[in-house]
Amino acid sequence: MQAAISLTNVTKKFGTMVAVDNLSLEIKTGELYGFIGPNGSGKTTTIKMMTGLYRPTSGTVMVSGFDLAKTPEKAKATFGYIPDEPFVYERMSGREFLYLVGALYRLSKEKVTARLEELKHVFPVEGIWDEYAENYSRGNKQKLTILAALLHNPKILVIDEPIVGLDPESTQSAKKILQDFVARGGTVFVATHTLSFAQDVCTKIGILKNGRVLVEGTLEELRHKARGEAQSLEELYLTLTH
Amino acid sequence: MNVILPLLWSKFSFFSKIVKDRDWTLGIVVFGFFFIAFLVAAATFAFLWRGFIFLKDQPVFGEALMVYALEAGFAIVFSLLVVSSISSGLSVLFRSSELSFLASRPVSFPKLFSYGFLKNFLISSWPVMVLGTPAIFALGLVYARSFWFYVLAFFGAFVFSLIAIALGTFCALIFGALIPRINRTYLWAALLTPLVILGILFAQSIVPVHFEAMFRADVLEEEVVSTIDIERNFQWWPSHIFVNLLRNATQNAFASLLQLVVSFTLFAGFAVLILGSVAKKTYFALWAKFQETSFVAGGSLNHIVRRPRGIPHIIPGEFGVMLWKDLFSLLRNSNTFYSLGFLLFLLFFYVLGIVRVVNREETASSQYLPLLIALTVAIIGYFAAIFALRFVFPAISREGKSAWVLWSSPFRLHTMIWEKFLFYSFLFAVLLEALFLFSSRFLIDDLFITLVLSIMVAMMVATICACALGLGSALPDFRYDDAERLSNTPGGLGVVFLSILYVGAISFLGYMAAKGSALPISLGIAVILSGVLSFYFLRLAFVKIRYIR
Numbered sequence: 190m191q192a193a194i195s196l197t198n199v200t201k202k203f204g205t206m207v208a209v210d211n212l213s214l215e216i217k218t219g220e221l222y223g224f225i226g227p228n229g230s231g232k233t234t235t236i237k238m239m240t241g242l243y244r245p246t247s248g249t250v251m252v253s254g255f256d257l258a259k260t261p262e263k264a265k266a267t268f269g270y271i272p273d274e275p276f277v278y279e280r281m282s283g284r285e286f287l288y289l290v291g292a293l294y295r296l297s298k299e300k301v302t303a304r305l306e307e308l309k310h311v312f313p314v315e316g317i318w319d320e321y322a323e324n325y326s327r328g329n330k331q332k333l334t335i336l337a338a339l340l341h342n343p344k345i346l347v348i349d350e351p352i353v354g355l356d357p358e359s360t361q362s363a364k365k366i367l368q369d370f371v372a373r374g375g376t377v378f379v380a381t382h383t384l385s386f387a388q389d390v391c392t393k394i395g396i397l398k399n400g401r402v403l404v405e406g407t408l409e410e411l412r413h414k415a416r417g418e419a420q421s422l423e424e425l426y427l428t429l430t431h
Numbered sequence: 432m433n434v435i436l437p438l439l440w441s442k443f444s445f446f447s448k449i450v451k452d453r454d455w456t457l458g459i460v461v462f463g464f465f466f467i468a469f470l471v472a473a474a475t476f477a478f479l480w481r482g483f484i485f486l487k488d489q490p491v492f493g494e495a496l497m498v499y500a501l502e503a504g505f506a507i508v509f510s511l512l513v514v515s516s517i518s519s520g521l522s523v524l525f526r527s528s529e530l531s532f533l534a535s536r537p538v539s540f541p542k543l544f545s546y547g548f549l550k551n552f553l554i555s556s557w558p559v560m561v562l563g564t565p566a567i568f569a570l571g572l573v574y575a576r577s578f579w580f581y582v583l584a585f586f587g588a589f590v591f592s593l594i595a596i597a598l599g600t601f602c603a604l605i606f607g608a609l610i611p612r613i614n615r616t617y618l619w620a621a622l623l624t625p626l627v628i629l630g631i632l633f634a635q636s637i638v639p640v641h642f643e644a645m646f647r648a649d650v651l652e653e654e655v656v657s658t659i660d661i662e663r664n665f666q667w668w669p670s671h672i673f674v675n676l677l678r679n680a681t682q683n684a685f686a687s688l689l690q691l692v693v694s695f696t697l698f699a700g701f702a703v704l705i706l707g708s709v710a711k712k713t714y715f716a717l718w719a720k721f722q723e724t725s726f727v728a729g730g731s732l733n734h735i736v737r738r739p740r741g742i743p744h745i746i747p748g749e750f751g752v753m754l755w756k757d758l759f760s761l762l763r764n765s766n767t768f769y770s771l772g773f774l775l776f777l778l779f780f781y782v783l784g785i786v787r788v789v790n791r792e793e794t795a796s797s798q799y800l801p802l803l804i805a806l807t808v809a810i811i812g813y814f815a816a817i818f819a820l821r822f823v824f825p826a827i828s829r830e831g832k833s834a835w836v837l838w839s840s841p842f843r844l845h846t847m848i849w850e851k852f853l854f855y856s857f858l859f860a861v862l863l864e865a866l867f868l869f870s871s872r873f874l875i876d877d878l879f880i881t882l883v884l885s886i887m888v889a890m891m892v893a894t895i896c897a898c899a900l901g902l903g904s905a906l907p908d909f910r911y912d913d914a915e916r917l918s919n920t921p922g923g924l925g926v927v928f929l930s931i932l933y934v935g936a937i938s939f940l941g942y943m944a945a946k947g948s949a950l951p952i953s954l955g956i957a958v959i960l961s962g963v964l965s966f967y968f969l970r971l972a973f974v975k976i977r978y979i980r
Contacts, residue, residue, distance in 0.1 A: 237979075240839040244978040261977075266841035276832035278756070280763035292752040293840040321763075337836075 191254055193218045193345050193376035194239060199248030201234050201400075208234040210400035211248070216378050216393075218344075221371045223391030224380040225426060231400040232380040233273055236349045239378070240270045253344055266294065269338030273349035273380075275330035279323035283333050286322060287340060294341035301340065308336055311366060312359060327354035335363065346370060348379040352386055364390050388422035396429055404429055435546045438533075442550070463924045468561055476565035479504075483573040498658045501677065503637050504566055505670035509595050510633055511558035514626075516599025517606065518773055519554045523547045524600070524714075525607045525721045540715040541707075548706070551600055556592045563588050567677070574681040583680050583692070590699040591673040597702040598669075604710065604717060611720050626776045636664050672698070749842055753850040760829070761822075770821050770915070778814060778866065805942035807870050808888060811863050812934030815892045816927060818859050819899035824926050825914035826851045826900060827976060828907045838979050848972045852900055856893040863892055875945070883944050883954050890961040891937045894968075898933070899926045901968025904975040936960060 194216040201209040209231040216222045226232050237243040238250055241261050250257040255264035277286050291301035309315065312332040317325060322333065331354050338346060346367070352360045367377050367390050381387050387394060388408065395405035404414055408422065415428045449458040479500075486497045524530070524547045533543055567584040570576075602625070610618060665671045672695050679688040746754055761767050827847075830837060837847065867888045868881070875881045906922035908914070917923060937957055944953040 240835070242835060242838045242979045262841040262843060264841075265839060270835065270839040272835045272839075274832060276835070278760060278833050278836070280760055281756075285759075289752065289756055290836065290840070293749070293837065293842045295841070 191218065192216060192251070193220070193253060194347075194378055195249075195251040196235070196239070197249045197251075199235075199238060199245045199250060201231070201238060201243060202246045208400055209238070209245075212400065212402060214395065214402065214405075216376060218376050219371060219374060221367060221377045221390055221392045222379065223387035223394040224378065224397060225382070225384065225387055225394060225422075226397030227430060230397045232397055233349055234400075235397070236270075236273075236347055236378075236380055240268070240347055241265055266341075267343060268345035268347050269341065269343035271331075271334050271338045271346070271348040271351060273353075275327065275334040275354070277322045277325075277330055277333055277337075280321055282319045282321055283325070283329075284318040286333060287337055290337040291340055296341055304340055304342070305336075308339060311339070311362060312336065328356060328359065331355055332359065335366070339366070343375070345376045345378070348377065348381075350381055350383075351379055352381070352383055360386070384422045384426055394422070396426060398430055435542060435549065438546055439549060439553075442553075460919060460921055460924065463921075464919070468557070472561050472565045475562055476569055479566050479569035480572060483569050487573055495658050495661060498674070498678070499661050501566070501570075501674045502661060502665040502668070502671065504562065505591075505674050506633060506636055506665060506668045508558045508563050509591070509668060509670040510629060511562075512555055512592060512595035513599040513602070513629075514773060514776055515558065516551055516555035516596040517602045518770075520547075520551045520600045520603025521606055523551050523554070524603055525610075525718060530718070531722070534718070540718070541711045544710040544714045545707075548596075548600055548710075551603075552592070552596050555596050555599065559588050559592045563591075570677060570681060576681065580680050583688075584677060587673050587676045587692070587695065590695050591670065593699045594669050594702050597699070597706045601706050601709070604713065607717050607721055608713070622772050626772065630776065632667075636668065669698075749846040750850050753847055754854060757826075757851065757854060767822075774814070774817060774821070801942050801945035804871075804875060804884065804945040805938045807867065808884065808891070808941040809934055809938040811867050811888055812891050812895070812930070812937060814866075815859055815863055815895045816930035816934060819855070819895045819930065820918050820923055820926050821915060823851070823855045823896050823899035824903040824923055825917045826855070827903050827972075828909055828911070828914035828917050831909055831911065831914060834909045834979055844976050845973055848900065848904065848969065848976060852893075852896060852969060852972075855900075856896045859896065860889050860892040864888055877947070880945060880947065880950070883950060884941055886954065887937055887941055887944070887957045890957060891934065894933060894961040894965045895930050897965040897968040897972075898929050901971040901975075902926050902929075904972035907976075907979075909979060933960075933964065 192215045194214070196212055196214040199209060199212045200207065212231075212235060214235075224232055224235070234243060238245050239252065239257070241257050241264070244258070252264040253267035255267070257264045277283075278289070281289065287305060288298065288301050291298075291304070296304070312335065317329060322330060325333065335351075338348075348367075351367070352363050355363060364386070367379070371377055371392070379387070379391070391408075393405065393407055394411060396403045396411075404411060406414065408425075411422075411425050411429070412420070415425050446461075449455075449461065482500065483497065486493045486500070489496070524544070527547075530543065530547070533546075534540075564585075567581065567588065571580050571584065574580075606622070662671070665674070672691065676688065676691045676695060679691060837844070864885060867885055871881050871884065875884070902922045902925050903917075906917075906920065908917055908920075911917070937960075940953040940957045943949045
């Protein structure tokens with residue numbers, strides 16, 4: 190089966206500092222891949238290379254079979270991205286923002302309207318849709334970026350810290366969204382510090398440290414690698430990263 | 432003061448940063464700005480010094496022209512002080528994120544206002560530093576005054592600045608109160624009406640209706656031209672008192688000098704006292720209201736966008752989407768209005784000056800006409816450079832922390848460059864072409880020369896926009912909410928320097944074209960130069976925006 194996302198020997202340097210060091214990853218279609226690691230381990234940099242925001246210093250990033258460096262538009266059309274900081278255009282209403290995103294993915298106005306009707310149940314944000322985004326709380330901005338990522342029915346979701354700022358109900362909704370998305374054949378790559386969230390939803394987990402993958406596998410495989418000393422993902426993480 | 436002084440001192444921390452951290456990039460920027468300010472001040476000094484020497488020796492017109500130069504010069508300085516302090520006052524007193532931080536600490540609001548006022552004073556007193564100081568030195572040297580002249584003159588300049596900036600800060604408080612309370616149309620009127628009134632008063636004082644009557648030799652009844660008409664023209668300007676003070680100081684009129692110093696100081700003290708009292712009672716309420724609302728508050732917070740709407744598909748495709756986004760982002764950004772208002776204010780002066788000064792028979796038939804035309808092209812180029820620096824250079828960085836939206840979507844980033852280039856070029860070209868054609872009515876009779884020069888102006892505006900966009904794409908910074916601050920970076924300085932060189936070249940070609948002798952060659956060179964530069968900088972933009980750096 191073709192990999193949904195594949196990184197081959199990807200390195201990213203900022204000056205002399207190596208943020209991501211010769212990283213190779215393969216995320217298969219239908220996987221919900223959790224990417225965890227300490228602060229500064231290179232998670233966000235990896236995601237930014239996956240989404241075409243950063244240019245890798247070396248190596249190749251393929252998304253849905255498209256080389257992100259050679260055919261960026263085709264690759265980008267297949268995924269939805271939820272960034273770590275939910276920055277949206279401050280002086281647009283949520284509704285305007287979503288129509289803008291729809292237009293960027295070449296969706297007609299009618300399609301966006303229909304899709305927003307479908308997504309209405311995901312997060313009840315209609316009450317604030319016509320306010321400027323600058324008035325939104327962080328959680329509401331986060332909800333807006335999640336809706337924007339789902340708008341064009343992507344095959345892949347790339348998410349950096351999905352639940353920071355969300356209330357408990359919305360966290361539950363987010364979990365369900367990701368599990369439903371994978372159940373319908375989609376692929377999710379999620380970087381997070383919330384280990385309980387990763388433990389609950391991820392089918393495969395990779396632990397990153399100093400720009401390299403220390404270990405990856407299912408929760409059971411990780412437990413096996415930790416020689417049965419740890420049970421929860423948090424215990425596994427502490428055992429494997431120290 | 433125990434809070435205010437450390438806060439003010441922290442604003443100068445960049446000096447220690449340059450020295451301790453060896454931050455040479457910052458060093459170059461700081462040096463560049465001081466160097467440019469020094470150059471402007473030096474040029475002003477040289478011009479005034481030569482002028483004052485010449486006027487001092489003129490038996491008939493000398494004194495009148497000297498008074499006119501001082502009155503007009505310091506009226507300009509006063510206007511710049513007021514406008515600048517309104518603009519920075521709004522920012523310092525209402526929009527500063529530092530203030531949001533300080534307001535949550537145990538610092539009283541009157542203290543915060545005092546801090547804001549002092550900060551505003553430091554920021555807005557540049558016209559006195561750059562234009563007033565050279566005038567004082569030139570005057571002192573020409574009249575060979577002693578050390579005490581300078582002490583008195585600089586004390587007077589300080590008091591003069593205090594009055595102007597207190598007035599500007601007071602206006603900033605009024606605007607700060609109006610912005611959250613009235614809708615955009617009324618706000619525009621509220622912003623533009625005083626600017627227009629000030630502009631008309633200013634133009635009437637600078638270029639009086641009976642200008643010729645004052646200076647024409649054939650109506651002279653005495654040996655020396657009277658200064659009464661000139662003084663009458665400027666009598667309502669606070670700068671008039673300062674000019675009187677300077678004149679008395681040069682003439683050793685000590686009795687009236689003392690009276691002027693005392694009354695001027697009392698006037699300034701009174702102005703600051705009124706401002707302080709008003710601020711003490713109102714500042715917290717005004718600031719708090721300002722924080723609760725966004726720029727366009729047509730009603731309650733929940734109905735800021737009155738009609739739910741998507742994207743109007745006036746122009747189809749990605750280009751139309753970007754155009755819509757940029758247009759609305761600009762229109763809904765209060766900083767745009769402040770900057771645009773200030774630039775339009777300067778343009779307004781220029782237009783009024785053209786109308787009132789250039790429309791003279793002697794100018795129209797002058798041998799200096801090609802030079803005047805070239806100067807007009809240069810001034811228009813200067814405005815294009817300022818517009819480009821303020822709006823086009825930060826255009827890519829203005830995507831800010833929301834840049835992920837465009838860069839992670841299948842949107843063709845080349846379209847963004849084309850859209851920004853064409854949008855700004857068209858907007859500024861229309862504005863500046865209108866200005867040029869308006870000015871050329873008074874300068875050029877030949878329709879063909881007007882056409883050629885207007886083509887040159889359009890090309891000049893587009894090339895300057897391409898230059899600003901290219902450098903803005905090569906040196907973007909997405910970290911800031913207010914990308915406009917990037918104008919103060921090496922890239923911004925680069926835009927200014929390149930634009931000045933290019934505008935100089937086009938103005939020279941405009942001069943040649945206006946003379947009529949080398950019209951096709953001038954146009955040809957202008958086309959090639961503009962084409963090459965535009966191509967280079969647009970290509971640079973296309974290459975550099977592929978990834979966020």
